[in-house]
């Protein structure tokens with residue numbers, strides 16, 4: 001594990017109690033409404049910070065957000081540099097990060113070396129499907145260009161994208177799927193969708209996200225935050241659960257960044 005220190009982000013626990021890790025690179029999480037994508041988003045955000053503490057890079061990260069539903073990131077005031085809600089703001093954040101990426105590329109680093117002055121950047125995009133369903137073709141074209149640039153070249157400039165989507169079909173995810181190094185399926189609608197998100201043969205290799213029952217009051221939300229991803233520790237897919245993150249947890253996390261930053265005007 002020591003060679004991998006600083007490159008793995010804990011997301012939750014598997015059925016045997018082992019830690020399930022994502023690679024610290026672009027991450028796609030897909031699941032129907034109420035499947036617990038929020039848990040995975042916060043596990044990654046908080047996990048990245050903890051991982052950086054462990055590798056002597058404490059605080060060397062800036063979070064950016066795109067939240068079309070004004071839900072998951074709406075209450076954040078200090079922990080994110082910027083959260084974009086409406087379409088023009090969303091495009092503006094994407095283009096800003098492309099600009100940062102181009103500047104960093106001019107530094108000519110073979111692989112990204114973070115520092116206090118040159119922190120990692122994590123862009124969290126909730127409702128990722130909204131890009132593909134937009135009827136505004138100019139906007140959609142510009143979003144696609146920026147996203148494609150960030151997903152194909154961002155990692156080596158220290159920019160990581162976490163995308164959360166309700167739908168995992170090819171037409172819903174667009175041309176981006178293969179850029180995501182870690183892909184996770186929470187409860188999805190069909191076996192076909194499982195194969196599209198996780199890759200053909202995923203079902204044969206142990207992935208059954210289409211069989212996860214909906215979380216509800218009657219089952220005590222026991223299936224929320226449950227998903228399948230490729231195991232880094234063994235061959236095939238494993239089931240894991242991201243821990244529940246309450247509104248209070250998020251607020252406490254946010255407040256802990258108060259000293260770094262004055263409040264957003266969002």
Ligand SMILES: Nc1ncnc2c1ncn2[C@@H]1O[C@H](COP(=O)(O)OP(=O)(O)OP(=O)(O)O)[C@@H](O)[C@H]1O
Pocket residue numbers: 031032033034035036037038039166215221222224225226241242243244245
């Ligand atoms: N890990 C978890 N453990 C227990 N309950 C959870 C967990 N994750 C989520 N929940 C419960 O399930 C609800 C729905 O979760 P969440 O909002 O993350 O779903 P979602 O996938 O983001 O849905 P949507 O697509 O509608 O935004 C939460 O409000 C919470 O009550």
Ligand SMILES: [Mg+2]
Pocket residue numbers: 037038071072126
């Ligand atoms: Mg959500």
